[in-house]
Amino acid sequence: MIRRGVGMAVASPLEIELKIFEDHRREWAQSHLGKFVVIREDTVAKGFFDEYEDAFRAGIQQFGVEQNFLIKQIWKTEPVYFVA
Amino acid sequence: MAIYEFPWNPFDPGDPGPCIKFSVARYADDIEYGKSIGLEYLEPPIPTALIDTGSPFTIISKVLAKNCHLFLTNPRFPIRTLNGDCETEEYCGSISFPGSGLPRIPAVQILARDFYKEASYSCIIGRNILKRWDVRFDGQGRTVTIKV
Numbered sequence: 001m002i003r004r005g006v007g008m009a010v011a012s013p014l015e016i017e018l019k020i021f022e023d024h025r026r027e028w029a030q031s032h033l034g035k036f037v038v039i040r041e042d043t044v045a046k047g048f049f050d051e052y053e054d055a056f057r058a059g060i061q062q063f064g065v066e067q068n069f070l071i072k073q074i075w076k077t078e079p080v081y082f083v084a
Numbered sequence: 085m086a087i088y089e090f091p092w093n094p095f096d097p098g099d100p101g102p103c104i105k106f107s108v109a110r111y112a113d114d115i116e117y118g119k120s121i122g123l124e125y126l127e128p129p130i131p132t133a134l135i136d137t138g139s140p141f142t143i144i145s146k147v148l149a150k151n152c153h154l155f156l157t158n159p160r161f162p163i164r165t166l167n168g169d170c171e172t173e174e175y176c177g178s179i180s181f182p183g184s185g186l187p188r189i190p191a192v193q194i195l196a197r198d199f200y201k202e203a204s205y206s207c208i209i210g211r212n213i214l215k216r217w218d219v220r221f222d223g224q225g226r227t228v229t230i231k232v
């Protein structure tokens with residue numbers, strides 16, 4: 001379990017959440033490919049979501065608006081989108 | 085149904101593309117809650133957005149994302165540009181289109197990028213918003229019509 005605490009350096013926002021996502025990516029990709037997941041600190045929100053907006057609303061309901069949370073779409077490898 | 089029609093002349097070399105006024109803010113319900121408990125919010129700016137069917141996502145300038153206190157949902161969203169691969173920030177925000185009659189989108193995925201200083205727009209409306217609209221261009225009439 002990873003927790004933010006005294007003496008633990010936090011490099012940038014949502015780094016812990018990104019690590020938790022990477023730790024679970026392979027497992028989640030087998031059963032929830034293409035869905036969105038929501039993570040705040042070491043807690044994964046209940047449910048996987050078809051749309052980003054649904055994931056955001058679930059994050060707000062479960063975690064509130066006080067602190068940011070991570071929303072990630074689950075793929076086996078990270079897709080890279082072309083943006084001009 | 086909301087219908088918004090505006091002129092666009094793609095044959096004018098100085099024309100940046102089909103543009104629409106927009107306003108971006110933090111998640112709408114969050115603001116309404118804040119107002120209900122007495123908080124005051126500055127009216128957001130109303131800059132110009134370019135409608136771009138080539139962009140998979142809606143993108144705003146980093147300055148605007150910071151100033152509007154959007155909700156960060158991924159600090160390292162990977163993208164590919166003409167200059168190579170890099171990471172950018174992904175936010176959730178509420179987007180409205182003042183003066184158009186188009187309905188507000190209360191929560192949508194928004195990427196933040198640096199825009200050229202001389203760009204005449206500070207937002208690109210990408211396919212994650214366009215998928216909600218019926219957008220048509222009349223080449224003879226030189227008008228764009230958006231139906232929602």
